[in-house]
Amino acid sequence: TIDLGAADAGSVTWTLDRDLMRLLGLFVAEGHSDARQVGFTFSSRETGLVEEIVATARALGLSTTVEPRPRSAVRVKVFGGLTSLLLPAWCGRGAKSKKVPGFVFHAGREMRQHFLDGLYLGDGHRVKTREVLMLTSASRALVEDVEVLWLLQGVVPSRKGPFHQRGLGRLPSTSWRLDV
Numbered sequence: 001t002i003d004l005g006a007a008d009a010g011s012v013t014w015t016l017d018r019d020l021m022r023l024l025g026l027f028v029a030e031g032h033s034d035a036r037q038v039g040f041t042f043s044s045r046e047t048g049l050v051e052e053i054v055a056t057a058r059a060l061g062l063s064t065t066v067e068p069r070p071r072s073a074v075r076v077k078v079f080g081g082l083t084s085l086l087l088p089a090w091c092g093r094g095a096k097s098k099k100v101p102g103f104v105f106h107a108g109r110e111m112r113q114h115f116l117d118g119l120y121l122g123d124g125h126r127v128k129t130r131e132v133l134m135l136t137s138a139s140r141a142l143v144e145d146v147e148v149l150w151l152l153q154g155v156v157p158s159r160k161g162p163f164h165q166r167g168l169g170r171l172p173s174t175s176w177r178l179d180v
Contacts, residue, residue: 016107018114019056024091025118026053028098028142033088038078041069049121050076095138100145105152112149119146133180143176155180 014020026049030040042049053076054064062080069075090101104115124135137143143159150157161176 014060016103016111018111019052019059021104021107021111021114022118022121023053023056024087024101024104025115025120026122027087028091028100029119029122029124031087031091033084033093036079036084038083038087040076040078042074042076044068044072044074046074050074053078092139092142098137098139098142100142100149105148109153112152116146116149116153134177135180136175136177138173138175140176143178146178150178150180 026040027038030042030049032039032041040049040053050066054066057064057076057078057080060080062078062083064079065077067075067077090103092098100115104112107115120133120135123137124133126133135143135146140162143161147157147159158179159176160179162174163177164172164174166172
């Protein structure tokens with residue numbers, strides 16, 4: 001469990017279960033935040049992930065809205081409690097600073113796998129021509145963290161990078177890749 005408040009101010013506790021671990025993995029992959037809310041952006045075809053975020057957030061006592069976005073996207077906004085402070089503190093803010101929350105490393109094997117499942121549902125993809133699961137990120141720390149998680153799971157991944165590519169911005173983007 002994670003205690004989310006001071007004992008004298010009233011405490012909220014979340015249990016580290018399948019749904020919370022998958023939510024954290026999805027936040028690392030697809031999440032963003034501002035001062036009031038946490039957001040997850042998906043393709044409009046990813047209705048199962050939208051429903052999962054909404055159900056998990058509600059089970060945690062949080063409010064949600066679902067909004068269509070341009071280019072066939074959907075944004076799930078999550079409001080309530082200290083979520084907009086906690087998730088970025090645990091998982092990083094912005095693509096280049098994303099990381100695995102420290103407590104995930106200390107969770108049991110099954111809970112770590114649920115985190116990995118959420119992360120890969122959001123950012124991973126299977127290579128059709130080979131039996132390889134790939135994760136690419138602008139965060140070197142995230143790729144290194146996920147490499148350690150796979151090692152804890154008994155899987156030896158292969159880390160590659162850095163790769164430098166011309167992106168949409170003025171400067172080239174840098175990314176790293178992990179193959180399993």
